Amino acid sequence: MIRPVALLSSATAIGAALVLAAGAQASPHPNPAAITINDCANPCTTPGTATPYPSPIPVAGETNLITKATVTLTGFTHTSPDEVDVLFASPTRTIILMSDAGGSNGATALNFTFDQTAANFLPDNTALSSGTFKPTNNPPSPLTVCAAVDPSETFPAPAPAPPYSGSNLNALVKEAPNGTYNLYVVDDCFGDTGSISGGWTVTLTTGNPPTAVALRSFVGYAHPHSVDLRWHTASEPGLLGFNVVRFAGNRTVQVNRALIRAKAAGSIADAAYRFVDRSVSPGNQYLYRLQAVRVDGSKSWLGTAGVRTAG
DSSP: OEEEEEOOOHHHHHHHHHHHTTEEEEEEEEEEOEEOOOOOOOOOOOOOOOOSSSEEEEEOOOEEEEEEEEEEEEEEEEOOOOGGGEEEEEOOEEEEEEEESSOOOOEEEEEEEOEEEEEEEESSSSSOSSSSEEEEEEOOOOOOOTTTTTTTTOTTTTOOOOOOSSSOOGGTTSOOOEEEEEEEEOOOOOOOOOEEETTTEEEEEEEEOSSOEEEEEEEEOOOOSOEEEEEEEETTTTTTEEEEEEETTEEEEEEESEEOOOOOOTOOEEEEEEEEEOOOOTTOOEEEEEEETTTSSOOEEEEEEEEEOOO
16 A cells, blocks of 8 residues: 655745745736737738737836746637737747647637646647637648648748747746737638737746745655655756655665756756655655755755655
């Protein structure tokens, strides 16, 4: 039987939350003006551009760096959403928010929030619905008359030229927030039109990035001859990796032979880890402590997990 036992101490958990929350502030910056998604001309040799193109949002007065960015489109309507490509351009980055989604299933007055922490992408060929999604760049659909028009999702000038920064809003993390943000919308096949009737909003969370490693959880699962240790970080600035130290009776042993390397080193992104200690005996009590090793060589204890193996 697998038994999850003592977890991260409450003091450590509270400390992690405080490190993340300090100074963070989410500010929505809207442009409610409608965007008309104009049809591509027939023959469609280059994508049709929306009106306006681009739709701008100026941001000023922010004093800290970006720790998170989301973008919301309000009132999206189109008779064939698969034809619509949306490029979000910050002062420093270019992110494809939406491309080749929803197939030819008509969409009416939908609201999309693009958030890198969302669980799902926009669907490729099934009908769209309002909700929160990861930025989505689906493969181009094999439309019979427009398949070769825009296979790489390029956007006509004055949009920035490719290559773009991808489809990950985390690219804005640690960037300076002030400047003009632009939304470029195109239609890459003829015969359908639409709009974004309520415009769009960029929401920037800013604050001083955490300076300490923050731990969300540290859990031990006991088996007769092994202990499965799992932990999840909330941020890893300046982190090189981890050691796992086992205490049993009067013996103290570092159970990992090599440093467990940080996955999100130097960032505020989170990461999940797993380490299995196979040098245990049935029916014994063990205490594990997780040690953080920073790039400057300093070390600190993060969490504690106590287990008793079966048997």
